[in-house]
Structure formats: C-alpha cells, structure tokens
Amino acid sequence: MSLGVSAIGQxxxxxxxxxxxxxxxxxxxxxxxxxEGTFPFGAAVAVAAITHGxxxxxxxxxxxxxxxxxGLTTGLLxxxxxxxxxxxxxxxxxxxxxxxxxxxxxxxxxxxxQRNLFDNPFLKxxxxxxxxxxxxxxxxTVVVALLIAFLNxxxxxxxxAAGDNxxxxxxxxxxxxxxxxxxxxxxxxxxxxSGGLIAQNNxxxxxxxxxxxxxxGLAAIIIGEVVFGQLSxxxxxxxxxxxxxxxRFVLLIVLKLGFAPDDLKVISAVVLAVAxxxxxxxxxxxxxxxLRNGVTNNG
Amino acid sequence: xxxxQLQLQHxxxxxxVGEAVRPLLNDISLAVAPGDFVTVLGNNGAGKSTLFNAxxxxxxxxxxxxxLAGTDISRLSPEKRAxxxxxxxxxxxxxxxxxxxxxxxxxxxxxxxxxxxxxxxNLRGQLAAFKRLAAETGNGLDAALxxxxxxLSGGQRQALSLLMATMRRPxxxxxxxxxxxxxxxxxxxxxALTSQIVAREHLTCLMITHQLEDALKYGNRxxxxxxxxxxxxxxxxxxxxxxxxxxxxxxx
Numbered sequence: 001m002s003l004g005v006s007a008i009g010q011x012x013x014x015x016x017x018x019x020x021x022x023x024x025x026x027x028x029x030x031x032x033x034x035x036e037g038t039f040p041f042g043a044a045v046a047v048a049a050i051t052h053g054x055x056x057x058x059x060x061x062x063x064x065x066x067x068x069x070x071g072l073t074t075g076l077l078x079x080x081x082x083x084x085x086x087x088x089x090x091x092x093x094x095x096x097x098x099x100x101x102x103x104x105x106x107x108x109x110x111x112x113x114q115r116n117l118f119d120n121p122f123l124k125x126x127x128x129x130x131x132x133x134x135x136x137x138x139x140x141t142v143v144v145a146l147l148i149a150f151l152n153x154x155x156x157x158x159x160x161a162a163g164d165n166x167x168x169x170x171x172x173x174x175x176x177x178x179x180x181x182x183x184x185x186x187x188x189x190x191x192x193x194s195g196g197l198i199a200q201n202n203x204x205x206x207x208x209x210x211x212x213x214x215x216x217g218l219a220a221i222i223i224g225e226v227v228f229g230q231l232s233x234x235x236x237x238x239x240x241x242x243x244x245x246x247x248r249f250v251l252l253i254v255l256k257l258g259f260a261p262d263d264l265k266v267i268s269a270v271v272l273a274v275a276x277x278x279x280x281x282x283x284x285x286x287x288x289x290x291l292r293n294g295v296t297n298n299g
Numbered sequence: 300x301x302x303x304q305l306q307l308q309h310x311x312x313x314x315x316v317g318e319a320v321r322p323l324l325n326d327i328s329l330a331v332a333p334g335d336f337v338t339v340l341g342n343n344g345a346g347k348s349t350l351f352n353a354x355x356x357x358x359x360x361x362x363x364x365x366x367l368a369g370t371d372i373s374r375l376s377p378e379k380r381a382x383x384x385x386x387x388x389x390x391x392x393x394x395x396x397x398x399x400x401x402x403x404x405x406x407x408x409x410x411x412x413x414x415x416x417x418x419x420x421n422l423r424g425q426l427a428a429f430k431r432l433a434a435e436t437g438n439g440l441d442a443a444l445x446x447x448x449x450x451l452s453g454g455q456r457q458a459l460s461l462l463m464a465t466m467r468r469p470x471x472x473x474x475x476x477x478x479x480x481x482x483x484x485x486x487x488x489x490x491a492l493t494s495q496i497v498a499r500e501h502l503t504c505l506m507i508t509h510q511l512e513d514a515l516k517y518g519n520r521x522x523x524x525x526x527x528x529x530x531x532x533x534x535x536x537x538x539x540x541x542x543x544x545x546x547x548x549x550x551x
Contacts, residue, residue: 154415156420157399160403171377174407
C-alpha cells in the first residue's frame, strides 16, 4: 500500500520532468539532452541552497531558475552558435556535471537534519509518503494549468506553430529560433524544478542522479500517449503527468517480478528502443522524425 | 504610371560554388504597379524561386535593393517582411501547421507579422468569421474548422494556405507554383479562387507557374526568367496576343 502511495508521489514529482520534456520533444519536435544535466542541477542547487540556510521554498524556485539558465544556454548555442540542438544539449549536460560538483562541493550532499519543503506540520500529519503526493499534485496542477493557459495565448500558438512547421511560422512573421529558446528555457526550468523537488523528497542530491532521466521523461510522454490515445494538446500535458505515475507502477511491477533495482535502466531503455524500432509503434509515435530534427542544424 | 508597389533595382543574388561565385539572379530590375498580377515563367533553375526568396529575405542580396509600398525592405529580416508579404508554397504541407486545427491556423494568420503577446488567442470569438471565410472555398473547408490540417486534402490545404495568405491584406502576394502539386480539376478550382481573391482585394501579386495555359489566362503581365535575368516582359496588351507557341520558344 505505502509502496503504491510512494509511486504516485514520485510519479507526480517526476511528472514535471515529463511535462518539461514534452515542450521540446513533442511541441518543438527535437530531443533535448540538456535534461540529463538540468535535473541534477536543479537538485544540487536546491540542496546546496538549503544547507546554506535558504528557505526551502526559495531554494525550490532557485532550482527552477537554474534549470531555465541551462535551457537558455542550450538554446543560444543552438540558435546563435548554429550547433545542432542534440549536440548543444550534450555540451551543456557535460558542462553541468562539473558545475554540479562545484555547487555541492562533493558528489553527494545530504539534507539530513535540514528543513526542506516537506517539513511542515500539515505534511507531517499525513500518512507516510502522502506528503509527496500532496506536493506533487499541487505543483503539477499549477504548472499544467499555467502551461495550458500559455499555449492558448497568441504567443503560445506561435510557439506551437514554430514547432509544427517552421517554414510556415517564418512566413507568418514568427521567428522559430526565438520559440526554440523559449521552449528550452521553460522546459528546462520545469526539469530543474522537478530535480529540486525529487532531491528534497529523497533527502539528498547526487551528481549522478541525472543519468537516464531523459528516458524517464520520454517514458512518461509515450505511456501517456499509448494509454490515453487521441487527445487535445492540453489534455496531453495531463496525460504525460499520469503517464509518469503509471511508469512508476511499471517499475514497481518489474521489481516485484524479481528484477534488481540495478536492472531498471536497461529494462527502460530496451522498452523504449522497441517502441522506436517497431514500425507500427513508431508511425504512431513519430519518434524518428523528432530525432532527425535533433541532428540537423537550424536557427 | 503610378509609383510602383514593388520595385527591384539591380538585385544580385550569388551562390558560392567551391571557390567560384555563380549568380542566381543577375542584375534584376523590375517595377510592379499596384494591383498588377504578374505571372512568372522560366525553366528550372532560371531563378524564379530565388527571385521570391530575394523578395522575402530568405536569400540575402549580394547587391541591389527591394522596395515595397515605398519602403526599402532590403535589410529587413524575413520575419519582419512577413507583415508586408504573404506567400503560398508549392507543397501543400508547407503552408499550414499540420497538428493545429484549421481554425487555429486561420487565427495565427490573422496576426501575420504582428507581435506575439500573452493575450488570449480568442479562437471562439472568431469562429463565425472563419466559417464564412472558409465557405468561400466551396470545398468543404468550413466543415473542417476543428480538424488538424494534416487530415485535409491537398486542395483543401492549398485553399486554406491561400486564405491565410490573404485574410490580413498583404502588400504583396507571392504564389510559388501553388497549384503544381494538385490534380488538374483541383488545380483549376484553386486558380479560380486565387483569381477571385486577388481581384476582389486588388492585390499586387507575382505567380510562378509551369502551366503555360494558366500563365496566359491569369494576370495582366507576364515575365520570363532565364539564367537569372528577365528575358521577356509582356504588358497586358502584348500578353493578350501571346500564344502558348510563342512562349515555348523560351523553353527547351
């Protein structure tokens, strides 16, 4: 029972990662590798800030700002430096590894005996693990509602159009490069936020916690699409959050089947690889096209 | 003659071929009067599409100026020029956002060249107007306002592209073989719609075509490009006397 509650809580907190990745992977149509550096960056910034006495709420917002900065860097490298966005993301991700070590001063920083976002009387009064469900649900609701509102503004529509058809966007006076920077900044902001929240929930930040998070985010998006089918764009954001929760349950089941936690990454990778390689699945998921967009130059 | 709506002066566009530089457009000068509908003919590689790209800013000029409605636009980015210039592409996929609905595409086009703000897009408030507009096409577009454009037929997409290009009146409309990818019947329908909109809105328009019949039937002026130069220029009176046989001398 408590394992299930924990899975929901973790799923919601990781859901922000899925939603952040959705902006680049699904709307702008390219894979953003920055994510692997942004997620631990958010975690490192939040935990380091808290250990320096910063209020947990402020520390969480700093994690988001840190993520935005990382996304902005990838965006500028890609659009101003004309580096293919896949490579730009890898460069930023690699650089962030050193930066994360600097931020934390070591490879692993614990929040033991430090106040964090989950230490308040109300959350403490809840059953075990329910605190992460409440925090995750509140943050996901706010973020998804804001994103849906944004996507329905004139700017949001221009953002979608730039991802959908850059040639057409340009002919309507929308600069796709600006939209790409915008998407990377917002997306990575959410991923930094997700990292900051996960770190506080786990009680530590680790420099290696970013390895494979892009697969977690993609799994959330793809499970959301496979399970919920044809949806409007706004509904797909919600589906991604739910997909992230379902992914946690998939992991639980895999563990119950007797696989070791160490095997989870290879299992996730194989499942995702099959989804991309099998043509019937692929044609529905449009993954190949997204990968192609990632290695061509633009901006 | 009134002041030209579109004026190209000594426009030069080059392409680097290894060490050498080859001209794609070679010293092109052209003045188009307001309301003129000019058909543009030429072999593949004659520079027709480059001419359009030079006007829209997608290809940088190596020399010369482009003036539109009295403003020198030679130094403006393509995004800035979009406020003044609308374009319909040959490939029906190029002109619309495939995963966005017809209504969403139209709503974007109402703001062509305008600054994107955080104001609500107000789709619902414009639906009635969009429905009326889409009904003009006579191909069922008005019943598909909620559909993603990737589900439309090629003819419907080109009709939509045409509406999007003209609903916010452009100073210049560029049609880049916009019926070439359609079957003859649909092509004729789109050409009729084009002609109707251009006449009603008194648009200044350049149309690239490979259909000699269309080139003769539509427009009040005809130019022929070859190897980056304008090699023939027929005004309304001269164009009226032209035959397909006359034009064939420029091809082959």
